[in-house]
Amino acid sequence: MSEKIIGEHAGRSVSAGETVIASVDLCFTHDASGPLLISQLKELGLDLQNPRRTAFFVDHAVPAPRRESANDQKIVREFAKKAGAGFHEAGSGICHQLVAEEYALPGQIVLGTDSHTVTAGALGAFATGMGATDMAVAMALGKTWLRVPETLLVKVTGELGKGVFSKDVALHLVGTLGSEGANYKSVEFSGETVERMETSQRLTLSNMVVEAGAKAGLVPSDLETKRFLESLGREGFRRVFPDKGAQYEDTIEVEAGKLRPMVALPGSVDNVKPVEEVGEVEIDIVFVGSCTNGRIEDLRVVAKILSGRKLREGVRLVVTPSSRRTLVEAVKDGTLQTLIGAGAAVTPPGCGVCFGALGGVPADGERILASTNRNFKARTGNPEALTYLASPAVCAATAVKGVIADPGEFL
Amino acid sequence: MKELRGRAWKFGDNVSTDHIAPGRYFHLRSNLPELAKHVLEDARPDFAPGVSAGDFVVAGRNFGLGSSREHAPTIIKMVGVSAVLAKSFARIFYRNSINVGLPAIICDTTRIGDGDLLVVDLGLGKVKDETNGEVLSFPPLPEIMRKILEEGGLVKYVKRRGDLEV
Numbered sequence: 165m166s167e168k169i170i171g172e173h174a175g176r177s178v179s180a181g182e183t184v185i186a187s188v189d190l191c192f193t194h195d196a197s198g199p200l201l202i203s204q205l206k207e208l209g210l211d212l213q214n215p216r217r218t219a220f221f222v223d224h225a226v227p228a229p230r231r232e233s234a235n236d237q238k239i240v241r242e243f244a245k246k247a248g249a250g251f252h253e254a255g256s257g258i259c260h261q262l263v264a265e266e267y268a269l270p271g272q273i274v275l276g277t278d279s280h281t282v283t284a285g286a287l288g289a290f291a292t293g294m295g296a297t298d299m300a301v302a303m304a305l306g307k308t309w310l311r312v313p314e315t316l317l318v319k320v321t322g323e324l325g326k327g328v329f330s331k332d333v334a335l336h337l338v339g340t341l342g343s344e345g346a347n348y349k350s351v352e353f354s355g356e357t358v359e360r361m362e363t364s365q366r367l368t369l370s371n372m373v374v375e376a377g378a379k380a381g382l383v384p385s386d387l388e389t390k391r392f393l394e395s396l397g398r399e400g401f402r403r404v405f406p407d408k409g410a411q412y413e414d415t416i417e418v419e420a421g422k423l424r425p426m427v428a429l430p431g432s433v434d435n436v437k438p439v440e441e442v443g444e445v446e447i448d449i450v451f452v453g454s455c456t457n458g459r460i461e462d463l464r465v466v467a468k469i470l471s472g473r474k475l476r477e478g479v480r481l482v483v484t485p486s487s488r489r490t491l492v493e494a495v496k497d498g499t500l501q502t503l504i505g506a507g508a509a510v511t512p513p514g515c516g517v518c519f520g521a522l523g524g525v526p527a528d529g530e531r532i533l534a535s536t537n538r539n540f541k542a543r544t545g546n547p548e549a550l551t552y553l554a555s556p557a558v559c560a561a562t563a564v565k566g567v568i569a570d571p572g573e574f575l
Numbered sequence: 576m577k578e579l580r581g582r583a584w585k586f587g588d589n590v591s592t593d594h595i596a597p598g599r600y601f602h603l604r605s606n607l608p609e610l611a612k613h614v615l616e617d618a619r620p621d622f623a624p625g626v627s628a629g630d631f632v633v634a635g636r637n638f639g640l641g642s643s644r645e646h647a648p649t650i651i652k653m654v655g656v657s658a659v660l661a662k663s664f665a666r667i668f669y670r671n672s673i674n675v676g677l678p679a680i681i682c683d684t685t686r687i688g689d690g691d692l693l694v695v696d697l698g699l700g701k702v703k704d705e706t707n708g709e710v711l712s713f714p715p716l717p718e719i720m721r722k723i724l725e726e727g728g729l730v731k732y733v734k735r736r737g738d739l740e741v
Binding site: 183184185196197199200204207208209224225230231232233235236239276277278279281293294295296297298300301304305307308309311343344347348377379432519520521525538540541542543545546547 | 589591593594597598599601602603604605606617636637640641642643644645646649663665666667670671674675717718719728729730733734738739740741
């Protein structure tokens with residue numbers, strides 16, 4: 165699929181290993197990389213090639229917790245407005261969620277100054293992260309250079325068990341591949357389990373391929389993709405799927421029925437264990453949010469588990485919806501009321517504590533369990549704290565029990 | 576290309592961009608000289624206070640995994656590091672590093688010791704460890720990256736050519 169999509173954007177057929185110049189359909193950045201990108205654009209002395217295909221998001225430090233971040237956001241806001249590009253103010257949500265909701269389409273090439281740009285692969289787009297200078301050039305020229313990646317096929321078959329979600333598939337996959345097992349490669353998902361998943365679950369799968377180093381994580385677009393786009397009133401659906409006889413460097417088979425709720429232990433995302441093997445780990449903060457698992461479907465699972473229950477004494481729960489749409493849905497269907505009623509602190513849409521600058525930073529010696537994607541030392545803002553990763557369901561079960569827990573009994 | 580000379584600062588495998596440019600200093604991203612004071616702080620707290628111009632970062636596998644923050648290679652370069660040597664690099668860091676004009680060299684760093692005096696010849700693709708006497712070879716960069724590095728980074732490359740070329 166990657167070869168097909170890159171080929172369409174290079175104007176010729178391409179194969180893995182080649183370096184090509186490809187046109188791009190969407191370039192985006194955020195308050196974390198935007199100021200550096202804008203300074204590089206100025207250095208280049210070039211304007212945006214196509215402001216309509218360029219978007220700026222204020223999603224990381226929102227609402228701005230300090231002067232420096234406020235000033236950075238002002239730079240991004242003023243530049244985007246002056247250039248006539250898409251602009252999404254603080255509180256709109258995380259760039260990757262908004263790209264999925266409002267921009268990305270099957271068959272496109274999407275570039276973002278964020279490693280989790282791969283998320284949009286769930287819609288059948290070739291979406292990849294780059295740095296600020298690469299993006300400044302892509303915004304100015306409307307194209308980029310790409311080495312056409314080899315592809316790993318991930319085939320997921322069977323039925324996910326009770327309390328097991330796409331996050332567990334993703335964690336299992338990262339654990340299997342290792343943190344560089346897919347470096348420079350594209351991951352392509354297939355199999356009945358993925359076909360049956362809603363787009364929200366597929367976004368989680370694609371989101372985490374970068375934790376194994378992958379350049380992109382694609383799901384063939386299908387009727388579910390069409391449903392997702394139409395539910396948002398969007399046009400532009402088309403089927404993008406691998407050719408018969410497509411070449412894969414390797415195939416990884418995952419039997420969904422054998423998967424358990426998974427937990428990534430502190431320090432590296434690929435150190436993954438089934439929940440029953442992590443032992444009795446007391447948790448101080450539970451965070452549900454991020455581009456990985458902050459969608460309405462995730463919040464609903466958490467609400468289902470918390471309904472009629474209270475947080476364990478001593479546990480704090482922070483919930484950060486991934487977009488304004490998510491928050492509105494959660495207000496409408498009562499999810500928010502359940503979360504707040506159980507004792508959750510709900511913050512405005514954005515990246516939250518995931519990147520370590522606001523929204524629930526743990527104290528020295530504390531342990532945080534998060535539905536996010538990274539657990540490197542100090543990731544959640546404190547080098548003296550430990551970060552564990554799991555699905556929203558495991559997060560919710562843990563918030564009730566106070567120790568990392570299997571959500572099965574609550575579902 | 577010129578010869579690079581300096582001391583090795585050894586790091587392990589999987590040094591992430593969170594180790595290089597921690598998120599808790601997020602507010603310093605538009606103040607790179609201040610951010611650079613914390614470079615690699617969570618991997619080796621003695622690095623930023625001790626690094627000298629010309630020194631090398633010498634790491635294991637998968638250097639620079641994680642976030643796409645270009646601030647990571649930028650601040651490594653800002654403190655005077657002349658090149659990063661690693662057994663392998665994560666994709667985005669590798670690209671960013673070349674784009675900001677910081678050579679990223681893939682070689683077997685196992686036998687390089689902390690503090691060893693290294694001489695790197697980018698043109699010949701050789702690393703000489705003057706402390707242990709060994710010479711390592713490294714493969715040339717992909718063509719487009721070699722040209723970007725020779726220009727001193729992607730901005731200069733595009734300013735000179737007005738376009739991208741393969």
